[in-house]
Amino acid sequence: MRVKCVICDKIEGIEDESLEAKRLRNRPIHTYMCNDCSLRISEKTKARIDSGNFRFYRARSEKDDW
Known part of the structure; x- marks a missing residue:
């Protein structure tokens, strides 16, 4: 499965049967x-x-409500 990063627009391939592809x-x-x-x-957040x-x-x- 071909996917595109939402931040850098880099196109990568992930396995079709992976959990991430299913999601x-x-x-x-x-x-x-x-x-x-x-x-x-994650580094910048830390x-x-x-x-x-x-x-x-x-x-x-x-x-939290009274």
């Missing part, structure tokens, strides 16, 4: 990101977390 076929909203872009984003200027926002749950 992309069955749920069109899911997008593919190549390993280089994924690694770059650096922002370590700097202290990063805040995690989570969805409010029923436990």
Whole structure:
């Protein structure tokens, strides 16, 4: 299966029977990101977390309500 990275537009091939290929076929909203872009984003996120200027926002749950 040929896939295109949403960030760098690099076209790669993945196995048709892989779990990632099945997810992309069955749920069109899911997008593919190549390993280089994924690694770059995770490194930059870790650096922002370590700097202290990063805040995690989570969805409010029923436990948070008064």
